[in-house]
Amino acid sequence: MRVVVAGGGTAGHIEPAMNLADEIMRRHPDAVVIALGTSRGLEVSLVPERGYELELIPAVPMPRRLNRDLLTLPVRLAKAVRETRRVLATCEADVLVGFGGYVSIPAYLAARKHVPVIVHEANAKAGLANRIGARFANRVAETVVGSLPHAELTGLPIRATIRDINRDKMRADALRYFGVSGDKPIVLCFGGSQGAAKLNAVMAESVARGLFDDVTLIHAVGGKNELPVSWNANYKPYAYVDRMDCAYAIADFVIGRSGAMTVAEVSSMGIAACYVPLPIGNGEQALNARPVVDAGGAMMCDDSAFTADFVRDQVIPLIASPARRKLMAERSKSFGRSDAANRLADLVDSVIQEAGH
Numbered sequence: 571m572r573v574v575v576a577g578g579g580t581a582g583h584i585e586p587a588m589n590l591a592d593e594i595m596r597r598h599p600d601a602v603v604i605a606l607g608t609s610r611g612l613e614v615s616l617v618p619e620r621g622y623e624l625e626l627i628p629a630v631p632m633p634r635r636l637n638r639d640l641l642t643l644p645v646r647l648a649k650a651v652r653e654t655r656r657v658l659a660t661c662e663a664d665v666l667v668g669f670g671g672y673v674s675i676p677a678y679l680a681a682r683k684h685v686p687v688i689v690h691e692a693n694a695k696a697g698l699a700n701r702i703g704a705r706f707a708n709r710v711a712e713t714v715v716g717s718l719p720h721a722e723l724t725g726l727p728i729r730a731t732i733r734d735i736n737r738d739k740m741r742a743d744a745l746r747y748f749g750v751s752g753d754k755p756i757v758l759c760f761g762g763s764q765g766a767a768k769l770n771a772v773m774a775e776s777v778a779r780g781l782f783d784d785v786t787l788i789h790a791v792g793g794k795n796e797l798p799v800s801w802n803a804n805y806k807p808y809a810y811v812d813r814m815d816c817a818y819a820i821a822d823f824v825i826g827r828s829g830a831m832t833v834a835e836v837s838s839m840g841i842a843a844c845y846v847p848l849p850i851g852n853g854e855q856a857l858n859a860r861p862v863v864d865a866g867g868a869m870m871c872d873d874s875a876f877t878a879d880f881v882r883d884q885v886i887p888l889i890a891s892p893a894r895r896k897l898m899a900e901r902s903k904s905f906g907r908s909d910a911a912n913r914l915a916d917l918v919d920s921v922i923q924e925a926g927h
Contacts, residue, residue, distance in 0.1 A: 571601040572662055573918060574685075576677035577669025578607030581616065585831055586692055587669050588620045589727035593911040594918060604661050606654065606677055613673075625661075627653045631672045650676035658685050664922045667914075670700045678703035686921045690914060691717045692726050692830035694857030708921050711914055713830055714861060724914045725907025726834040733838065733908045737819045744816035748788060748806060755785045755889050758821040760811065765827040765848040766792035768873060773825075774798060775878040777805050781886055788817060823889050828859035828870070834910070836868075840903025842895045843868040844885050846876045867902030 573594055577583035584605075591603040605622050607613035608629035617624040628650045630643070654676045658666065666681040667688045668674040678699065681687050687707040691700045694714035704710045704718045712721035745752045761769040770791050776782060777800060786804055790811045791797055798807045811817050818839045826832050828845035836843050845868055847855035856870070863870045869888070871880055888894050907913075 571598050571922060572664050573601060573603045574606060574658060574661065574663045574666045574677075575603060575669065576606040576666060576674045577671055578605070578611040578613035578673040579671040581612055582692060582829055582831060583669045583671040583673075584611070584613050584616050585729070586690065586727045587667070588617065588622065589729055589911050590667065590690075590914050590918070591620070591622055592730060593727065593915045597915060597919075602661070604657070604663075606657065606673055608673060611671075611673070625657045627657065627673070627676060629672065630676060647676060647679075651680045654680035655684065664925070665918055667918060668700065668703050670697045672699065674699040675702060678707075682706055686925045688914075688917055688921055689718070690724070691721065693717065693854040694860065695852055695854045708924070709917050711917055713834065713910075714858065722917070724917070725910030726830055727911035727914055728831070728835050728838055728908065730911075731815050732818060732835050733911070735815050735819055735839065737839070740816065740819035744813075744819040747813060747816045748820070750786050750788075750803075750806065750820070752786075752820065754804075755822045755895070756820050757782065757785050757787045757823045757825060757889060758790075758817050759787065759825040760790035761792060761827050762829060762832070762848075765829075765846075766790075766795055768876065769825065769827075769846065770795055770798075772876055772878055772881065774800075776881045779878055779882075781878065781882050785886075785889055788821070790817075822895060823885075825885065828855040830854075830858050833858050833862060834906070837862055837902050837906030838908040840899050840906060842888070842898035842902060844888075845870045846873055849873045862902060862905045865901050865905050867898055867905050869898075 575587040577587040594601050603622055605617045605624050607624050610629045630647050630650045663685050665686045668677055669690050688709045689700050689703040689707040690711045692713050696717045710718050710721040711724040713726040789807045793810050797809050821841050824836050824841050824843040828847045845859040859870050862868050
């Protein structure tokens with residue numbers, strides 16, 4: 571079995587591709603999984619770190635306005651398609667699985683009529699690449715119902731280290747890892763690479779005002795942001811949390827952005843949350859969180875409305891109520907899909923079998 575995955579550029583595209591790759595290798599130890607990417611994306615470091623081969627193709631970002639790049643787009647896209655078709659032929663690919671992003675457009679076009687195609691959409695609102703690929707894909711998978719026509723609901727593949735967490739068994743070790751007692755509700759706050767700054771500012775003001783005095787706050791501020799000076803038994807700021815499995819194992823409540831992976835991981839853990847969608851792109855982060863919020867598994871606050879006063883009036887009272895947290899956690903868990911990698915790998919097996927490879 572030889573599988574090519576395409577989803578470079580951002581961690582949101584790369585991570586689910588690598589998580590699928592891990593599941594394929596678990597099932598089929600003799601399989602070969604190759605990732606497509608460009609020299610511009612995070613895949614240059616993330617893919618080799620996960621132990622997979624990376625094949626680079628020319629980057630062809632889609633111009634947002636009429637300019638010289640738009641005029642040269644056909645030539646650049648044709649070159650990328652030729653390079654991708656060469657990769658697919660050389661590695662004798664049995665299937666191409668695309669996760670969106672500009673790497674996926676030449677991949678879908680190169681595979682068409684040559685290699686079976688599976689499209690996976692992580693967000694509630696599909697991007698251009700997946701809308702194109704879905705038109706002729708053999709199968710289409712989605713994380714949120716209604717993102718693409720004729721899609722099968724699989725959920726978003728998450729890391730095995732997160733998927734396989736037993737919160738009860740890990741709790742004691744995780745408490746020791748962070749050096750906390752666990753006698754107060756534990757709040758985990760993180761904003762990712764792009765969205766941490768606003769959350770950090772609100773957390774800093776909330777801590778200064780004593781709003782978290784009755785909880786333990788574990789705060790990942792982001793490696794590019796300044797680490798707060800304040801550090802005490804209640805407030806644990808980190809540049810980066812290396813052991814998110816430990817953080818999830820003890821978190822009673824999460825405050826974070828609502829990228830597709832964050833929502834998938836938090837829901838699969840069954841943790842109550844306050845999502846603050848990053849106001850970028852086509853509003854996909856708010857759409858990602860909406861189903862679990864509507865199910866009662868989380869609350870949501872617009873970025874502009876997320877302030878220390880909101881934390882005081884809305885977040886703290888919820889955290890202080892074990893009954894409300896428990897109900898929200900149960901509804902979050904019912905929305906989560908920890909078996910998404912398995913479901914998507916089933917599609918891969920099925921498509922390869924149908925193609926007679």
